Amino acid sequence: MSIKIIQANIQGWKTNKDEIISVATKEDADILCLQETWQKTAENTQIKGYKIIQSCREDGYGGSLIAIKGCYKIGKTEIAETKSHIQVATAEIMDLDIIVSSVYIRPGTPIATYKYTIQKIITDLRESRRCKKVLVGDFNAHHQSWGNINEDSRGELLINELNDTDLMLMHNKEPTFINPDPSKSNSAIDLTIINATMYLKAKRTVTDIQIGGSGHRVIVTEIEGRGKKRDKTVILNSTSLACDIYKMNAPEYFDLNRFTKEMTTIRKANTKTITVTPKAWWDMEVEKAYEEKKTANKNYSANRTLENEINAKRKLARFRFLKKVNKTKNWEKWLERVDEQKSSSELWRLIAKCKGSKWKNDNINAIHSDLEKAKEFMKINFPNVRQANPTMVRSNITTEEELLDIKKWTRIMESKKNTAPGMDGISYGMLKMLNEEYTDRIIKDLNERWKRGKVARGLKTIKIVAIPKQGKDLQDAKNYRPISLLPTLTKMANSAVLEVLQEYTEKHHVIPSTSFGFRKRKSIHTATNLLVNEVYKNNREGNNTGVIFVDIKSAYNCVNIVKLTRILQAYMVPEGLVNWIFNLLTNRIMEIKVGKQKVTRVVSHGLPQGDVLSPTLFNIYTNELHKVNHGGRTRVIQYADDFIIMAAGTIEYIQTELQRSLDSFTNTAKGLDMEVNREKTKLMIFPREANVDINLNGQAIEKVKEYTFLGTIIDQKLNFQKHTNAAIQKAQRKLDVMKMICNRSNNIRPEKALQVHRSIIRGSMEFGASLINNANKNTLAKIDKVLHQSLRKVTGCTRTTPINSLMALAAEIPSSIRRKYVIAKEMVKAIAYSVANRQQLANVKRSATKKRYSGQELSAIENGTLTKRIPTFVPNDFKHCDIVIRKNMPGLLGSKSDQNTQAAKQICCEYINKNAKDRPRIYTDGSLTDDKCGIGIVIQEPVTTREWAYKLERNVAISTVELAAIDRALKLAIARNVRRPIILTDSKVTCEALKNALESDIVEETICNVLSNCRYAEATIQWIPSHVGIHGNERADILAKMGTTSDRIFENKESLKDIIRNLKNQMMVEANQWYTQYSADKGKTLYRVQTVIPTKMWHNKMSLKPKEIRIINRLLAGHDYSKYWLAKMKITNNENCESCHEPETGRHKTFSCVRYMVERRNRGITLERFEKSFREKDATYLKTVASFVIQNRIEF
Structure with missing residues (x-):
């Protein structure tokens, strides 16, 4: 059974009653939440089969209403009106264990009234004991986070209030209000807010239905309940699988086809289909405890003796203990996979897998569900290209060198994650389960194939997966990207081949110094900073900079294998390498599955996207594209298939040089069977717009003022305001993930939660740190706000906790200070590892000009003496x-x-x-x-x-x-x-x-x-x-x-590590100076017992539970949700303790309130001893204080 909630702004109950009832009946809604009902208090509102709770205005406008099916038992209800600006209706439904609030907020509501009401609603929801919490309505608030173009103060206030709670917005940034004036933009002002634990079970749909002429679209929210039929799930018995694979007898001679069939048979034998998604933490030990609990309960029911009762309680306690421990271990295991590269949807998918829930995915992959579209997709991406027959361009040469040994095999295997298998269904995890003898046979077979330069058909049968492009029409086959899943044995061999190839290319400088893609010790930041630093330098020297962002159509798919082979031979790449690469890439079989059917093409062109060799081979293949500069100030920067052509000088020089360079680049690309895409190729002139027109094939390429290059939004003014705001929005979306992870029921230790924070929240904010540093103070303050909201989730601190106390409890460095360190660290590595960046940064000096320096340049100037000591590699x-x-x-x-x-x-x-x-x-x-x-x-x-x-x-x-x-x-x-x-x-x-x-x-x-x-x-x-x-x-x-x-x-x-260590020490000194200065005004309570920001959280290696740590954190900070602090937030009026008639804080209730005097005396609880125990890291006494708070149910 699922709960269906309909919300809509109806602008008049009387005129739209029939339409509302029709929608409710058609959708079979359990709950209706309606805004702008336009009813007076005395007027009676009725819907057949529903119970009504409504809040009305005396003037007959505005209004909010909740209608609940008559079959449900309604508990506490509440209606509220705030000076005719805001109407709120709230109801608890006992049967569904849910509390629902419907709110209407009039446009132009004073911000103070808006803030007070939102805080009151959120506090009521937070304090409710219902498991499911839903807040819906017309908030008349705008923010980019939920799809509006512009932001207002109400939107900013609302997002900040939500970020300090476990409530989160459900949205896909769809507009919910269609403006009748076509000159004005649509907006998203009808919001749906739920608690984080419901996210995986809730689905929100913005329909095209509008009630009357309101312009507001009807929103349907479904919350999954018990009894809903689930899709079938395939599970693998890993323990049994590992045992069966290990027992496989190694043949005298390895046969690939036989090996594949044997592994497939074992995998299928250990796979079963079930209709219930299993909990990842439910292992054999928990299963055994569960069965023992059932047996004990059965015995007690049959024979109600004291002995049986005690035994039943013991078995129940053991089952609950194992369940809790395994849940925590499971969370921590899955959280190891979290990194800053994962999007919000990927993180939610990870959490769904961890919790054993089905991930809701409404998008149907048209390629994998429609045979004709699959054929079209394969035809688009793997066309029949006329090229020379794929025969060896040189005589067949064998090599005596071995590709793999057991040591290298083990090292490569340890570096691999258990990624999706190829067409043979064999994963890295399955290969790890093989016994040593069988592994030796495989290594021997791969070495023989390497020596002969022959890749078996089974090793180059590649599974194709169609990945949809974001924001595109998913019914169009052009809007999918082909990803190649090679057989795992091929991936192992190619990983070893890549090591040999990269060693040769780096040693002989085959790849240009300004090509950064997928090269060791180089990253997208190396490429981006090279571009940005060059533009800043040109600006200071009074030169203009012209930059062409070049896009190549299906770059990897256009690589001519015969030409690639000749290029490799021209660079004197070892013949064994050339033979393997040529044999691998010619006559490879590409297969895509559509149900039980397959679409197959035999391909001898292009590089498979998904193979570890492809990026390096593409870098070698495109080397010639870097030779467009014939002595001028033109530079080509490359990262994978993203190219930049840049020139500096006068406007006339840029016009001539860029046009000549682009023509040369285009002609060279044609010689490599590649085509420049004019529609996606853009031109940008720094520092301001100029009369420069660059043509491609007789047509001008578009001039832009901003462009997204390698995930960085580069703007003409180089203030990176839009890039910074995008980073903030990305982090705000991931805040909801932090709410789920830090939920008390998950029992996650703060140290583990902090790791996730550093990865997905702080990591998002530090992506391109040297560029973000150019943003204005208000935008940088928003970064701090999001970071602090996340850290409050980690530490359990409240919103009033001073920032210095929050940082000290979390062992975190203020973002402005840490950003300097991150920029300096990036700069040092760029100088150490990249020749191009070293030439650019090593000798930069501050001049008298007022023109700006880039973040990296400023760091190089500030750390001038240190940069000169960077070791040579x-x-x-x-x-x-x-x-x-x-x-x-x-x-x-x-x-x-x-x-x-x-x-x-x-x-x-x-x-x-x-x-x-x-x-x-x-x-x-x-x-x-x-x-x-x-x-x-x-x-x-x-x-x-x-x-x-x-x-x-x-x-x-x-x-x-x-x-x-x-x-x-x-x-x-x-x-x-x-x-x-x-x-x-x-x-x-x-x-x-x-x-x-x-x-x-x-x-x-x-x-x-x-x-x-x-x-x-x-x-x-x-x-x-x-x-x-x-x-x-x-x-x-x-x-x-x-x-x-x-x-x-x-x-x-000094070593490079020494240089970075010095930078880190500088950061810590500066951070502790900040902490001391800040503590002179705020956060004095914690500063008395902790005078520095530690490198690790204070409870590191202490045997304290997460709940105990949160309690102690609040006692240390002196800020909590007690009456005193709620009064400070203007949520309650009375701040005093009813027994002592003095301000009621968490510290007062714990250490001095007369209500707990006897219990406190028995345990020896005093504030002085508590603070002393914290200084001395006495975990035993700290645990005593926390258990005193828990057992006496002291809430703060």
Whole structure:
């Protein structure tokens, strides 16, 4: 059964009565919520079969009404009128466990009246004990969040009030009022508001029906109830599946078809279809407890003895405990998948899966449900292109190098998520379940195919999924994007191939420095900031900048495989790579499913979107497009298939240069079988509009004042106001997700909720931080408001809590200070990893001009001395070389604290004597005291022992100190012609960093020096435990401490991590200064016990429950929902305690109210001891205080 609610502004009950009854009957509505009924108080309103609750105005205008089916039992009702401006009708329906409020707010309502009424309605809903809470009506408020073009103060107030509660808006931004004046825009002023826990069970539809001539559209809201028939759900028994796959016997020779059939058979055997969506947290242990509970209840019903009663209660308690624990674990597991890239709909889908609910999706995919449309879709995206027959352009060459081994297979597998499988139905998760023997057979088979350069038909049979384009007509096949799902074995092989290909392209500079798409250590921000920084620089120099945003039609689908192969060969890409790529991309089978039918095409052109190889191959294929600059100030910036052509100078120069560059670009693209899309290609001139006309194929391309490039809205004035507002709206939509996650019933710990906040709320606000920093103060204040609303959900704080207290309790940094750090961090990484950005930022200096600098440029100026110390990254010539670096000691197991010191010393000495016999031994150590760094070196040769102590010129992290010690020791050894030494260090972190460097494409200069000198001196690096009595290690430790005060200075270099650590330290210093200054006026209560913003929440690693943490947070902040603070918010009139006749706050009720004097005395509850326990992190006493509040039902 579902609850159906109809809401409508009817503008007159008497004139539209028949129409209203007709709609109610047709829709079989349970509840009608009507606004502008235009009834006087004395007039009787009747609807057959419905009970009426209405609020009327004396003048006969306005009015709000709720009509409830007569079969339902109505509880508390309330009607309210506020000075003829606002009418509210509220009713509780006991049978449906729902409270409904219908409100009409007249246009022009004073903002103070509006605020008071909204706060009162929301407070009443919040305090109601009904599970379902619905607020509907004509609010006459405008805000972009629910689909209006403009915003007003009422809309801003309403969204802020809702964001501080667990109530959320249901909307798809549809207009609800159709303006009769065609010159005026339609608006969305009829709103539907529900509590967050209902969102997954509610569906809102704005119909085309209008009652009378009101212009307001009828809105139907359906709330899912019990007994509704569900769609069938397919579930997989993962435990049984893993067991069956692991038991598979490995054949002597691997056969792909046989393997696929066997895996499919096992998967189907462990799959069943059910009509009820299973709860993700209901595992075998919960099932067992549930059955035991049922049995115990049955026994008690049959024989009502005390023993059976106690047993039944025990089993019930155990079942409830396991259920609660598993629900929490399940939430935390699913929340690991949350990141800032996920949209609001994706997050809700994730939550629905977590809760075991069906995700409501009203959009039918026309491609996967209509065979003819599927054929049209395949024809559009995979046409029959005439090109040379796909035969090898060079002779068939085999390679002896192996593509995969078990180590690489495991590493790649660990990096993969369990994404959608290909046509064979085999997922990464299923491959992980295979036994070692079977995995070896697969690796051997893939290596044989790699060596021959032959890709089996089954490995290039690709499943196509049609993804709809946002905001497009979904009945048109052109409005879907093809995504390729390759077989998982192919994806594994291609991941290994990609590593080889990327290593070659980076080493030989095959891809241009201004091509950023899908390259290691480069991002969309690297590309966007390169563009924006260049425009700012040109503006300061008095030059105009012309930018063409180039769009290529179906870029990936247009790639000519034969031409791609020749380009790869021209760049001398290894022949094994070329063979594999050519065989993979030619004669591949593309299949799309429509029910039980398939549409198939054999394709030998284009790159499959969804394959890990495609972006890198596209970067190589389009290299020629970067060569449009023939000595002028023209630059091409590329990210995947998004291109920019930019030129700077006078208007005349820009006109000539851009036209020539675009012509060259277009001709080169044609030679690559690609076509520039004139309709989507745009021109923008900075800093203001200018008379520049650029033609493409004889027609002018459109000039724009703003353009969305890689998710960033770039405007001509470079104030990024629209981009910032879009980021705020995105975060506001995700606030509803935070409300669901932080709902008390989910029992999520604040630390986990904070992780989600940082990902989806703070992350949205920091996307393009250097650009957002240009927005005006009012817009930046809106960012703070959304962040604070989210943090209140995380911490359980109230809206009156001072911002400094909120930040300290959440261990968060104010956004303005953190934004500086994020910009600086982006700037440092851009200089370190991107040649183009380094050339742009490394030497930027502040000049006398009043013209602005970009966020990154300002950061580079402010951190000038630090940017000069950014380490140089160089190509790693020692990748996969045979340098021996051991980060473990054979025989030593477990952590250092678990080991016997004497035994550890004996094991180490035996190992060293055995493996370093007749070899020089070099002991190194580092020391960090009072921000001074020292290193100690001991070189033991058969005849002599030499010792050195150095002070490091720069203060760095201890891991960098240890690395500097090894670096200096190797240089000393080489200078003294010490050969084949074994370097013994007690820094496992440094050993791991050096070992990982052997797998990296580029490394910092210091690490490169260490690897180079290790190779030259034939040195081995071995980790040993510290402070176990090894003489050389103890001596190096003493020397390192001496080094901190030594006059002998070693000029060390900072690592990139050290640079970023310094920036973070600067941020924390500035944040704590802000916290101290702010606390002089507000938030003094918390500041007395916590004088700094911590790096982690105060309850980190404490055994406190989420509810207890929320109670303690409110007591610490001194702000809550007690009578005193409700009076401050003007929600209640009386602020005093009825017993003590003094302001009733949470602190008063907990620590001094006479009502709880006896219980308080028995538990030893005092404010002084509470504050002392907080300072000393005494979790036991804090838990006692929280349990006192809970058990005495003290609410605040």
